[in-house]
Structure formats: structure tokens, C-alpha cells
Amino acid sequence: MSDATSSLDPVQLGAYFDLIEVTSLLRHAVEQQLRESGDLSYVQFQLLARLGDSPTGSHRMTDLADGVVYSRSGLTYQVGLLEKEGLVVRAPSPDDERSVTVTLTGAGRELLAKVLPGHVEVVSGLLFAPLSHDEVRSLAGLLAPVRDHMRATPPRSAASRRRKGGA
Amino acid sequence: MSDATSSLDPVQLGAYFDLIEVTSLLRHAVEQQLRESGDLSYVQFQLLARLGDSPTGSHRMTDLADGVVYSRSGLTYQVGLLEKEGLVVRAPSPDDERSVTVTLTGAGRELLAKVLPGHVEVVSGLLFAPLSHDEVRSLAGLLAPVRDHMRATPPRSAASRRRKGGA
């Protein structure tokens, strides 16, 4: 363990705080827009968007949870809501009998198309407005390696479902 | 400036997605560390940290809520928890009788000092590890204007407590 990690530069601290604050504010604004324009929560929108991105319009539950950084149980709940609204469909996976495949319906695709422009507008106006295109490129270039690093780093104690406490 | 607010570049899209994902992963990891080392939620830690930053160790409720981007009612709840734990104290403000001033106690300061090193370590190892110091500086330089812009931009319909719906 390096001991040099015992403190953060003012520069680092600023970057960290700004990152948190920017994301919180952005999320807040986006949430509001989504609620007004399509009665969707941010999580629900993320799920629909991710499904819409897929060529087949479907994903497994686990992949969705990993993609959105969401607990399994919470995902079950939200997908249940989306299914009740007729925006997605759940079906057992052909390969793997325990897997559940979630697929976007026509209605889901429509709703996605309906809320997307407003969503983009909020993100553009809030996140990208103060940045030039080159700066956005820089930002993307800085975030990508961080994202990869985080994805590769196991969340502290990777022991998936081992018993936790005693020896 | 590009006027094309109707769609996002692939570059913009990537930056946006990475921003969300990075923050989610970071928050998740930090949350876990805080829970283990000091039985604090992220929000609670943020509140303590913000109080610790203040020269007087105290803030008004509203300023805390704004600083952490938190609903007022949620803040009341969390400050209540912190007070029950003896980490903070609530007192009416001298100037403004309706204002409540939240102040860090000795125990709060101790706990903060106890969890801070681990927190810093997680942030360093996850967020800053893949970046050089110059890159961190760049990141900070990019985020600062965005933060200022977001702070200055009223959240859609600024009508603070006006009635919402009607004409």
C-alpha cells in the first residue's frame, strides 16, 4: 500500500467535489424533465435507453443491473413497473432457463422517442453549454480511462455471495 | 457554439454516459467504505464533511441542503439521525429566529477524522489512480465552469413555491 494516498491535493479535492456536485445537479434537472415529459424516473429512463441501444432491444436482467449500477432487487422492482406500463416485456431466456430477457415494446420505444429530445436538450444546456467541442472531447478522454479502471476494480470485497462475517 | 441541441455527438454522448457511470461507481464504492469504517451513509458523510470544512463548524439547514443537493425534508431526517448519534447539534440561529444552525460536535469531528483517511484512499484509488496530476488539473478545469453554469441556471421552473400546474 502506498502511503501517498493519505491525503488529496486541493486540485484533486476540487475535482472530486465538482464531479459530485455537477452530477447531482445534472441528475436532478434531468429527473425533473423526465417526470414532466414522460412520467419516468431517471432509472426507468436509463433502462429504456439501454434497451433501445441494443440491436435486439433486449437485455438480461443482470446486464441491465450492471449497466445501470443498480441492485438486483431494485431492478426487479423497476422492471416490474415498466412491464405493468407495457413498456417492456419479460421472457425467459432461450439459452439459460434461469435468465430473464427484458425486451422493449413498441410503446416503450415510442415513449423513449418522445422524451429523448427534451432529455438531450437538458443535458446539452446544462452540461455541455459552457464547454467547447474540444473541451468536451478532453472531458471524454479523461473519463474513459477512469471508467475502465473502475469497471476493472472489484468493489472492495469481491466475494460474491460468500458468507460474510465470521471465519 | 453548436446550435444542435436536438441531438448529441457520439463524443458528447460518451462523455455524458461516462460521467454518470463513473460517479455511480465511485459513489457505490465510497458508500461501502463509509458504512464499514464508520457506519455512515454517503449523505451523512457529506454533511459532516461540509460542517468540518466550515471555520465555525456550523451551517444553516438551507445551506447544507443546497450544498449537498438534497431535499429539505430529507435533510431534516438525516440531521435528526446525526443529532441522535451525538455527531451534530441543532440550535436556533441568533440572527434569524426561524433559521436552524447545525454544528459539529467533538464526537462528530472525531468520527470524521476516523473515516476520512479511508475515504480519501478509495477516491484516490478509484478516481485518480488512472490520471496523471496534469490530467486531474484538466479535469478540475473542465468541471469548474460546468458547476458554475449549473449553479447559476435555475432548475427549469424557478418559481420557488408558486403553484405549479395551472395557467
Next chain:
DNA sequence: CCGACTTGCTTCGAATTCGAAGCAGAGGTA
């Protein structure tokens, strides 16, 4: 001084979120 409006915080009910526990299918080894 009075009344209308604004601001600061809390209470309340409803919705969301998580982790632990449980069930069932899949994969490997003897």
C-alpha cells in the same frame, strides 16, 4: 401598526431503494 408575501424548517404519507434470504436452473466432478 396591519396585511400580504416570502423564507426556513418540520411533519406526513407514499414511493423507492437496498441487503438478506430463498428458490430454481446450470456446471463440474467422482
Next chain:
DNA sequence: TACCTCTGCTTCGAATTCGAAGCAAGTCGG
């Protein structure tokens, strides 16, 4: 095949979160 383990999802209870409504103090115009 029998058994053991791991993976994928759901159910359950508890904790957190938010927005709407309410109360009290401050501010301004008359």
C-alpha cells in the same frame, strides 16, 4: 447419475427519499 457449488432472479422487511402541506418568523408597502 448423484452431489456440490455457483449463478440468476424474486420476495421480504427495513431504511431512506421525496413532494406537498403546514407552521412560525421575517420583510415590505400602505
